[in-house]
Amino acid sequence: xxxxxxxxxxxxxxxxxxxxxxxxxxxxxxxxxxxxxxxxxxxxxxxxxxxxxxxxxxxxxxxxxxxxxxxxxxxxxxxxxxxxxxxxxxxxxxxxxxxxxxxxxxxxxxxxxxxxxxxxxxxxxxxxxxxxxxxxxxxxxxxxxxxxxxxxxxxxxxxxxxxxxxxxxxxxxxxxxxxxxxxxxxxxxxxxxxxxxxxxxxxxxxxxxxxxxxxxxxxxxxxxxxxxxxxxxxxxxxxxxxxxxxxxxxxxxxxxxxxxxxxxxxxxxxxxxxxxxxxxxxxxxxxxxxxxxxxxxxxxxxxxxxxxxxxxxxxxxxxxxxxxxxxxxxxxxxxxxxxxxxxxxxxxxxxxxxxxxxxxxxxxxxxxxxxxxxxxxxxxxxxxxxxxxxxxxxxxxxxxxxxxxxxxxxxxxxxxxxxxxxxxxxxxxxxxxxxxxxxxxxxxxxxxxxxxxxxxxxxxxxxxxxxxxxxxxxxxx
Numbered sequence: 001x002x003x004x005x006x007x008x009x010x011x012x013x014x015x016x017x018x019x020x021x022x023x024x025x026x027x028x029x030x031x032x033x034x035x036x037x038x039x040x041x042x043x044x045x046x047x048x049x050x051x052x053x054x055x056x057x058x059x060x061x062x063x064x065x066x067x068x069x070x071x072x073x074x075x076x077x078x079x080x081x082x083x084x085x086x087x088x089x090x091x092x093x094x095x096x097x098x099x100x101x102x103x104x105x106x107x108x109x110x111x112x113x114x115x116x117x118x119x120x121x122x123x124x125x126x127x128x129x130x131x132x133x134x135x136x137x138x139x140x141x142x143x144x145x146x147x148x149x150x151x152x153x154x155x156x157x158x159x160x161x162x163x164x165x166x167x168x169x170x171x172x173x174x175x176x177x178x179x180x181x182x183x184x185x186x187x188x189x190x191x192x193x194x195x196x197x198x199x200x201x202x203x204x205x206x207x208x209x210x211x212x213x214x215x216x217x218x219x220x221x222x223x224x225x226x227x228x229x230x231x232x233x234x235x236x237x238x239x240x241x242x243x244x245x246x247x248x249x250x251x252x253x254x255x256x257x258x259x260x261x262x263x264x265x266x267x268x269x270x271x272x273x274x275x276x277x278x279x280x281x282x283x284x285x286x287x288x289x290x291x292x293x294x295x296x297x298x299x300x301x302x303x304x305x306x307x308x309x310x311x312x313x314x315x316x317x318x319x320x321x322x323x324x325x326x327x328x329x330x331x332x333x334x335x336x337x338x339x340x341x342x343x344x345x346x347x348x349x350x351x352x353x354x355x356x357x358x359x360x361x362x363x364x365x366x367x368x369x370x371x372x373x374x375x376x377x378x379x380x381x382x383x384x385x386x387x388x389x390x391x392x393x394x395x396x397x398x399x400x401x402x403x404x405x406x407x408x409x410x411x412x413x414x415x416x417x418x419x420x421x422x423x424x425x426x427x428x429x430x431x432x433x434x435x436x437x438x439x440x441x442x443x444x445x446x447x448x449x450x451x452x453x454x455x456x457x458x459x460x461x462x463x464x465x466x467x468x469x470x471x472x473x474x475x476x477x
Contacts (some may be wrong), residue, residue, distance in 0.1 A: 023104040027097070028182065029291035029366070032299065034096035035089060039303075042085030043425035044312030045078035046310050047438055051423060054313050055442035082310050087170055089303060094120040094334045097181055098189045105193035111218035115192045116185035118222075119229045123180060123247040124172040129163040136160065145356045151373030167431050172248045178296055179249045179256040179473070184232065188225040195221035256300065257326055263297045264331055265324070268410060272298075277343055278399045283390045286345050294333050302332035302425055309423035314441055317423055330414045334422040338439045338446065339410025339453050343431035344380025346403050349432065350457040351395075351465070352383060358462065360469045402460045405455035413449045 053065040053075055057088075065071050085092075095113040102112020136157055144155040152164040195201075201217040208216075236247050241427050262268050271293070276286030287294065308316050308327045320328025343349025355368040364387060371382035389395045413419045420443040426435055432454070436446035 021320055024101070024186070027100040027104040028186075029288065029295070030100040031093060031097040031206040032291065032295035034100065038085040038092050039089060039425055040425075040427060042082050042087075042089070042325045043306060045081035047084070047424045047426060049075055049078050050312065052436075057313075066185055076261050079310075086174065086303065086306055088173045088309070089175055090120065090173045090181060092119065092199070093178060094181045094185050095151045097185050101186060102193055105190075105197065107193045107196040108218050108255050111215075111222055112189050112192060115228070116181065116189045118226055119185045119188035120177060122240065123184065123233050125169045125248075126167065127163070127165040128167055129167070130158050130160065134160050135350055156219065165190050172246065174307055175300045176252050176256075178249055178300050180251045182296065183251065183255075184229050184247070188229045191228055192218070192221040192225040195224055200224075201442050217333055221248050252326075259297050260301055260326060260329065263301060264329060266408070269331060269336075269407055269411055270404055273404045274400060277403055280384060281390060281396055281399060286320060298331070298333035298336075301329040302334050302422065305329055305332055305421060305423045306425055309441060314420055314423065317421055328421070330421050331411060331420050334425055334439050335410055335414065336407065337426075337428055337433075338422055338436035339413075339450055340403050340406035342406075342450065342454060343375040344378050344384075345363065345385075346380070346389070346399050347381045347406050347453070347457050348374045348380040348389070349378075350402065350454055351398075352390075352459045354458055354461045354465045359465050364465075376431050376434070376455050378435075379429070394464055398461050398464045401458040405460060406457050409453045409456060410449055413452075418445065419443055419449050 028355070052071050054062040056065070057223040065075060094117045097113075098116025098119075099109045099113035101116070103109045105112075136155055138157060141155045144153060144160070148154075152162055153162075154161045200220055202219055204213045204216055226410055233247055236250070240250060241247065272290065274440050276290060279286035279289050304320075304327055305317060308320050312319075317328040320326075321330060340347055343352065348371075352368045355364045356372070359365055359368070367383060367386040371380065371386060374382055375378065384390055387395070389399055414421055420440045422439045423441045424439050426439045428435075430438065433447040433450050436450040437443065
């Protein structure tokens, strides 16, 4: 064990620390965190609608929330909250990404956010065109072409076409835009930042107010950055996109979808669980280091679930999963929280309970009592560094095994339809069983799955806590 520890300390920890501190990865992690005020507000709206609109249907199929006064109005208000948050979360993330990336380069953050947001909007479809094959008599065709042409509707005897300009496609403004934002928004912001650092800017006299001077200073770097991404969009429209496909759609299909499909595999979920435990074992905050991966892949899957659930309820989620259209996923970022990370990363709430029940060590019991309150709200730093679990050879093995077993239980329960997928992004500080209940759209089976995972991890931790009884105690006095 000592040899393995020394090897990891020499080769793994320095690399992981560099990755965790890499400024671009830190910026993207902070960008996802910065969207939380909006995503949590939108998720609360979806959660309330799930409770008052969708949950009662499971017990009374004749329940119609849209016909009940007050309930109907609450659902409508929550719809407006969703419109301004999750429906356009891509716009919010674009600004946050540019802002945090510019801050990493120590240049004007506000201009960086604007540049990234503009780079996204450049590639959004401003028009639509839909054609339906339908047989129409000539007199109806003439009537449509004469009276509805101004509305963008035209017809032939074999088809009906609706077209228009000036319509922003919501599918380009929500979580589907994440990968395009990270690539092109990041490129634009980096170009802007590099030019700012080289001082290729407009110089104004000192007498000009600072706010005005900062705005003018950013003009040349921002213009060059946005022209660079505009040229990329233009070249794409004349080559790959000649048939009308947008960059955002193409990136989603060719880059995002393969990652999202990979995220639904058992091996990928096990690998993430293992790596987070490994990082924590050496004192590195696993979810923070892997935050860009968790947020950009499983987080995007969760946003897709939340939006699909808001629009069509749980049936729409199941239909999307069956269709494989990337609008519904079985396993998302919140699934780890719901079924494996009770008490924090590694599911340490079960360890606290085992220590309180069977440990004979006063030092462990002291830490467990101190860590119980925070652990209920999924904060486990007191346990991680107080027992400690970090660099503790006795607890290393169960710290790997317990969360992986819990993840497997949640994964297969969701995979086989024993519980609904996570469809609501609930606050991570919610107590475990309440969290899984609300995250799955108020599925009463979810807390049972969490309980099974919790009990399983108790039995995994039990022999190791008993073995630790024979070790020398640490005196806290």
